[in-house]
Amino acid sequence: MKEIEKFTFEQGVAIEVKGMDLYYGNFQALKKIEMTMPEKQVTAMIGPSGCGKSTLLKSLNRMNDLVEGCRVEGSIKIGGVEIYEKNTDLTMLRKNVGMVFQRPNPFAMSVYDNIAYGPRTFGIKKRAELDEIVETSLKNAAMWEELKDRLHKSALSLSGGQQQRLCIARALAVQPQILLMDEPTSALDPISTGKIEELCGELKKSVTIVMVTHNMQQAARISDKTAFFLLGEMVEMGDTERIFSMPKDKRTEDYITGRFG
Amino acid sequence: MKAKAKKTTLEGAAKWTFAVCAAFSVFAVFAIVFFILYRSIPAFQKIGVFEFLFGETWAPHWEDKVLEGKTEYASIFGVSNIVQTSLIVTAGAAVLGGLIGVFTAVFTAYYCPKKLKGFFEQTVNLLSGIPSIIVGFFGVTVLVPIVEKLSPQGEGMGMLSAVLVLAIMITPTIASLSKNSLEAVPKEYLEGALGLGATKDQAVFSVLLPAAKSGIFSSLILGIGRAVGETMAVSFVIGGASGKAPDSFFKPVGSLTTTIAGELGEASFGSVHLSALTAIGFILLLFVLAINLVLTLVKRGGNREKTGWFAKLFRRKKLKETNASGKHSYRRGGAVQTALRFVSYFFAALVVFTILYLIVDIVVKGLPYISAHFLFGATKGANVTISAGLVTTLMVVGMTLLISLPLGIGGAIYLNEYAKKDSKFVKVVRLFIDTLSGVPSIVFGLFGMIFFCQICALGYSVLAGSFTMVLIVLPTIIRSTEESLKEVPQSVREGALALGASKVRTIFTVVLPSAIPGIITSIVLSVGRIVGESAALIYTSGAVVEMPTGYLSQGSTLSVFMYYFQCEGLHMNEMYATATVLIAIVLALNILIALLDRAFKKKTNGKDKKKV
Numbered sequence A: 001m002k003e004i005e006k007f008t009f010e011q012g013v014a015i016e017v018k019g020m021d022l023y024y025g026n027f028q029a030l031k032k033i034e035m036t037m038p039e040k041q042v043t044a045m046i047g048p049s050g051c052g053k054s055t056l057l058k059s060l061n062r063m064n065d066l067v068e069g070c071r072v073e074g075s076i077k078i079g080g081v082e083i084y085e086k087n088t089d090l091t092m093l094r095k096n097v098g099m100v101f102q103r104p105n106p107f108a109m110s111v112y113d114n115i116a117y118g119p120r121t122f123g124i125k126k127r128a129e130l131d132e133i134v135e136t137s138l139k140n141a142a143m144w145e146e147l148k149d150r151l152h153k154s155a156l157s158l159s160g161g162q163q164q165r166l167c168i169a170r171a172l173a174v175q176p177q178i179l180l181m182d183e184p185t186s187a188l189d190p191i192s193t194g195k196i197e198e199l200c201g202e203l204k205k206s207v208t209i210v211m212v213t214h215n216m217q218q219a220a221r222i223s224d225k226t227a228f229f230l231l232g233e234m235v236e237m238g239d240t241e242r243i244f245s246m247p248k249d250k251r252t253e254d255y256i257t258g259r260f261g
Numbered sequence B: 001m002k003a004k005a006k007k008t009t010l011e012g013a014a015k016w017t018f019a020v021c022a023a024f025s026v027f028a029v030f031a032i033v034f035f036i037l038y039r040s041i042p043a044f045q046k047i048g049v050f051e052f053l054f055g056e057t058w059a060p061h062w063e064d065k066v067l068e069g070k071t072e073y074a075s076i077f078g079v080s081n082i083v084q085t086s087l088i089v090t091a092g093a094a095v096l097g098g099l100i101g102v103f104t105a106v107f108t109a110y111y112c113p114k115k116l117k118g119f120f121e122q123t124v125n126l127l128s129g130i131p132s133i134i135v136g137f138f139g140v141t142v143l144v145p146i147v148e149k150l151s152p153q154g155e156g157m158g159m160l161s162a163v164l165v166l167a168i169m170i171t172p173t174i175a176s177l178s179k180n181s182l183e184a185v186p187k188e189y190l191e192g193a194l195g196l197g198a199t200k201d202q203a204v205f206s207v208l209l210p211a212a213k214s215g216i217f218s219s220l221i222l223g224i225g226r227a228v229g230e231t232m233a234v235s236f237v238i239g240g241a242s243g244k245a246p247d248s249f250f251k252p253v254g255s256l257t258t259t260i261a262g263e264l265g266e267a268s269f270g271s272v273h274l275s276a277l278t279a280i281g282f283i284l285l286l287f288v289l290a291i292n293l294v295l296t297l298v299k300r301g302g303n304r305e306k307t308g309w310f311a312k313l314f315r316r317k318k319l320k321e322t323n324a325s326g327k328h329s330y331r332r333g334g335a336v337q338t339a340l341r342f343v344s345y346f347f348a349a350l351v352v353f354t355i356l357y358l359i360v361d362i363v364v365k366g367l368p369y370i371s372a373h374f375l376f377g378a379t380k381g382a383n384v385t386i387s388a389g390l391v392t393t394l395m396v397v398g399m400t401l402l403i404s405l406p407l408g409i410g411g412a413i414y415l416n417e418y419a420k421k422d423s424k425f426v427k428v429v430r431l432f433i434d435t436l437s438g439v440p441s442i443v444f445g446l447f448g449m450i451f452f453c454q455i456c457a458l459g460y461s462v463l464a465g466s467f468t469m470v471l472i473v474l475p476t477i478i479r480s481t482e483e484s485l486k487e488v489p490q491s492v493r494e495g496a497l498a499l500g501a502s503k504v505r506t507i508f509t510v511v512l513p514s515a516i517p518g519i520i521t522s523i524v525l526s527v528g529r530i531v532g533e534s535a536a537l538i539y540t541s542g543a544v545v546e547m548p549t550g551y552l553s554q555g556s557t558l559s560v561f562m563y564y565f566q567c568e569g570l571h572m573n574e575m576y577a578t579a580t581v582l583i584a585i586v587l588a589l590n591i592l593i594a595l596l597d598r599a600f601k602k603k604t605n606g607k608d609k610k611k612v
């Protein structure tokens, strides 16, 4: 089997969205989105409920394909490659652009098998190699110490926070270049949330992270860039510090000062 | 690029394979209808459709006279009396079984003490799992003698016994389905009624029962479908006198199913008699299709809530005139409803009594004859053992599952994982799966004999029997697999796909493993169905006592052994013993299902708790 290629990022740009519209049937959920997400940084997407954050995130690794009647127009390029071209290799795309969901979704298998699932999907069968991947992934997700004695217990027996970090480890096990996270901490307690935030800080040394969050402090704490969405439009995007200290758009200001949404 | 192209074809091939599995039920129904109609045509041609349907004489043994030119086919092949018998017996069973079933359901849902509820439900379940041949045996050994005493002419065989036996067969279906729809009535209804000062009895019988009427009605129709198609239980007690006018409840007659079952063995190949029997099968099939249609309409009516012609039947006239005087007297009522509660106690007790009596009576008489030799020894002359029955049962179970599991699981995967929800294709397939599951087993037997034994030239063989059983268990497997696929959370699929796993890989590694509980349950149910089946097997795998030498030789399952013994009429003790073995198997399967259910529930509950 041939090795799965990676995207090559040029000039520090990982993802480039241009004039992108998205429709669910007749309903237009995203309008003329323009944004650039830099390599090895954390980009946060904020905005009130229903404004299309998850929708945009899911279109970045084409998980939207699962939704019947969903249509994308315009351009999304990752490492300069148009991902909505007809002959896009979905396997390659999703291997390189991993995803962590709002609710932890471990498979009904052991901790070990959960993490090994991705590598096995891509033809890695040797026990030693898998062992190594599992260990590294768990270490990267900062839970090796917690779990090293429970590798063969069911993943469903972990706590919610552990499950979510396991899902991160599972995503890391295929060595993605980009990690999409949709409100990864919204179902978790403050301590687990803290751990995941810390983890993001570590991960961005090697991985580009795009994260949706409802928690403004979280965005301020961990992200480098922030994009604000409203009613399917990207209102404003910029350095996180700048967005939170002197937003250009009135609507952004209203939102972050809690005047609406 | 090349590797990718290969992969897409693999994905495409998988999708098509699943689609074909799903469409299999459609092919099967078409094949059944086609071949049965096709083989009926000679009868319709030679007898005449009108003469066949409305003729009153059924005298197949006079076929020779026709050949000698002494009479005509039209004067000896008429099914009018047979059809009437079926209608009367079915109506009687529907009334009796319906009453008992609905009251039992009310008891289970509202009055059964919590501690007894599990036991009670299990008992009703057990009754529905008892093979029809055993109910028939119970009928002939216990009910017929009772009916004999009631009968003016001292004749026990006939329509009354048939009604009783059928009522036993359909009560559990009606009871458990009605119970489900009673339990689906929102709690608020009960609270609302009680809050107005109604007694619990009033609330149950005047608010909750009417609220569940559409579900109860469906269960009645399903019960009727079963009654029309029930074969072996009835054939034991109806007297086997096909063609006699059904003008008394106490005289031997014959119904559609029992006529086929009773005469298929003696009708020679190519005779008009055989074709006429097939035509009876076709009539049965039409009945079943009609019942299915009504059921679909009822369900649609129920969903649309008070629209459609069906709901109109139930709509009562609105207020006649308002009581203008303004003087109302509020009286304490509810005596009737309280009486109805006692009726429900009575019927519930009757159900438990019947099932216990049936089991105890058979086991007590059968146990002494069970020995290692009887179970596993070889048959020698008149000293019959059932080892061949055990072996054949295992063979049929194995082959049937081997074919029906991949087919059924594949079909369920297509319906749940690939097809667009509510697409035409899915609707059509569902309709045909429902139809298939309503086809009476004797019709499957008829089809199996025509198609597998004759056209495919397998002859009477264990293989032909197994193929026939595949058609019977397929709907169960598809449905319960689909149920459990539905329960697999979408997030799990997304998790695997987001890692780059292909759809096929996602299905096989993540989705299907989570559906295993449903699949195991469907296997156990199918085994129960196969073990209990007789009508579909007698004329496909044969009724013999010899040990089968392979899949191409004849062989009889335990249930067919019962039939064989009954025909021989010499082996009363062996019958009790075989029935005991069958009951033990059914009991074991029921317990297994209950245990599995509990185990799986615990697991999923645990999972849910963790998530919250």
Ligand SMILES: Nc1ncnc2c1ncn2[C@@H]1O[C@H](COP(=O)(O)OP(=O)(O)OP(=O)(O)O)[C@@H](O)[C@H]1O
Pocket (backbone or CB within 6 Å): A024, A027, A029, A047, A048, A049, A050, A051, A052, A053, A054, A055, A056, A067
């Ligand atoms: N599968 C779908 N089919 C049709 N419409 C959808 C679908 N998913 C989302 N939408 C609609 O698209 C819009 C954007 O939804 P999206 O889930 O992206 O919002 P969000 O910003 O992530 O909201 P939240 O913060 O609540 O998660 C909403 O109006 C929603 O109703």
Ligand SMILES: [Mg+2]
Pocket (backbone or CB within 6 Å): A053, A054, A055, A182
């Ligand atoms: Mg969202």
